[in-house]
Amino acid sequence: MSAVALKPSFSELPARDLADDFGGRIADLVDAALSGDHDHVRRVASLFAQGYSGDDRRAVVGRIQAAMKKKSVSLDQVRSVERLPVDNKTRIPLAEEHPWPTTPLLLEDDQDEILSRFVGEAKYADTLARAGLGSRFNLLLSGPPGTGKTFIAGHIASRLGLPFHVVRLDSVISSLLGDTAKNIRALFDFANHGPGFLFIDEIDAVAKKRDDGRELGEIKRVVNALIQALDTLDERTVVVAATNHAHLLDPAIFRRFPYRIEAPLPDEGMRAALWNLYLYQDQPRPEIEPLAKISDGLSCSDIRELSLSARRTAFIHKREIDICAVASAVLSSEEGRLRLPSSQEFDAKSKRELTARLNARELLTMKQVGLLTGVTRQAATTKVKRQREKV
Known part of the structure; x- marks a missing residue:
């Protein structure tokens, strides 16, 4: 079965509220707030957050959502x-x-x-x-x-x-x-x-x-x-x-x-859709497929929290999402008990250790392991051979 994405719908609201009119919505908010109509304030605010497309969209929508959640x-x-x-x-x-x-x-x-x-x-x-x-x-x-x-x-x-x-x-x-x-x-x-x-x-x-x-x-x-x-x-x-x-x-x-x-725990296809939505905001990446495979047993909420934690770290430190940290957190987590991604960037040694852990699961191909660790297929193969030789 495929995952169906449904965006919030406001089809029962008055047509005036649905108009893509910045000034009209601000006027609606002021009128509703002064009238004490909290229901209407929240509806117009939700519509505004959904439709606002300015350069500061992320900050504005974040403030609206925080205000509605707080109050x-x-x-x-x-x-x-x-x-x-x-x-x-x-x-x-x-x-x-x-x-x-x-x-x-x-x-x-x-x-x-x-x-x-x-x-x-x-x-x-x-x-x-x-x-x-x-x-x-x-x-x-x-x-x-x-x-x-x-x-x-x-x-x-x-x-x-x-x-x-x-x-x-x-x-x-x-x-x-x-x-x-x-x-x-x-x-x-x-x-x-x-x-x-x-x-x-x-x-x-x-x-x-x-x-x-x-x-x-x-x-x-x-x-x-x-x-x-x-x-x-x-x-x-x-x-x-x-x-x-x-x-x-x-x-x-x-x-x-x-x-x-x-509402059961998500299957592999749903997990892939969740990683795509929450970690990469609907920008398909090749790492999503291996992440979906290794996150079996995690709930929708677990995947959301891991994704948002990784994005917060990337935002604060002004760097790309560290997929190694995400994969490591997934391997260390289980339903209801999460290990949030590390805020420290993975060095070469940590990546090799992660490669060994992923290989031990026997769920991914060498290429998929490389997508999650940044370790080339050749380096990963050499590492496995050395481990076997020691045994």
């Missing part, structure tokens, strides 16, 4: 206090609005098919409901940590033009008897005020099987409250949930998520 908007800034769903004791909001992602989303063909169908049908929720064809627009993402489940959810929100509200389970779950179920009801009551979007990460924390004898009665009440909340959702409300442990979910929860996408 996540809690629900008390989006809705009136009377409708604010919060834990009355701590006054912590039950969800926060996060910025839409601006990096393209890479999906396998089958994943893209499900996501496109889900988004396409959710856009016509009102029309389908009037025709008697309404549905639960609930999607479940499952897979190991770091496989992009939150990233996918953010792209869904952007393609629907809805604020990306992320549920805070630390404030939903309470030690007080009955409060967790009450918080769940308040959270979904908020979502039902017009077209809404909720992303529930680690949903298994509040949706475990009710027939598990080791669980207390409280978790069963919580699961019942979640089921009832999902059953009473407004047909225009979209719920995306994610779990690393799908086998723990109550069967009744599964039935309320008719759309499902599995």
Whole structure:
């Protein structure tokens, strides 16, 4: 299967926001900011970041993304206090609005098919409901940590033009008897005020099987409250949930998520696409293929972090990306436990040692090893012969 790249979509925003008009967007930002319309500020800012093409694009987009990430908007800034769903004791909001992602989303063909169908049908929720064809627009993402489940959810929100509200389970779950179920009801009551979007990460924390004898009665009440909340959702409300442990979910929860996408660890083709996107920013290089081969077992998040770390080092020291450092970090890393690329440039001795480590994996040809180490095929062959002679 091939990786499909999906760029952020803002097709549901007003046409005025989509106009490629620098002055108009600045005016929109000022108007929205002075009106306190945080949703609109974030949408216009995301559009501006996507469309800005000035010489200082990297710096400007970086500042916009940092500002949106730093200033996540809690629900008390989006809705009136009377409708604010919060834990009355701590006054912590039950969800926060996060910025839409601006990096393209890479999906396998089958994943893209499900996501496109889900988004396409959710856009016509009102029309389908009037025709008697309404549905639960609930999607479940499952897979190991770091496989992009939150990233996918953010792209869904952007393609629907809805604020990306992320549920805070630390404030939903309470030690007080009955409060967790009450918080769940308040959270979904908020979502039902017009077209809404909720992303529930680690949903298994509040949706475990009710027939598990080791669980207390409280978790069963919580699961019942979640089921009832999902059953009473407004047909225009979209719920995306994610779990690393799908086998723990109550069967009744599964039935309320008719759309499902599995997000496994990336295969070799997807790893190549990820290295290409994050390390070389869609500028194909011959080193990508061997990197994809040796990074088996790493998640999407792992590859992203290794790539960005290497790019940061190159940027700070004003030099090219050190592919030797990246390859060495990959060999020293495993899923969930990363060894970031060294900031020190590899000398001849370090490159020879890396060549030996790569040859020991027996995954690459001599030519591919040379692409990652800068060591010529002849030198690598001589090194191997010497090692054999010592044995």
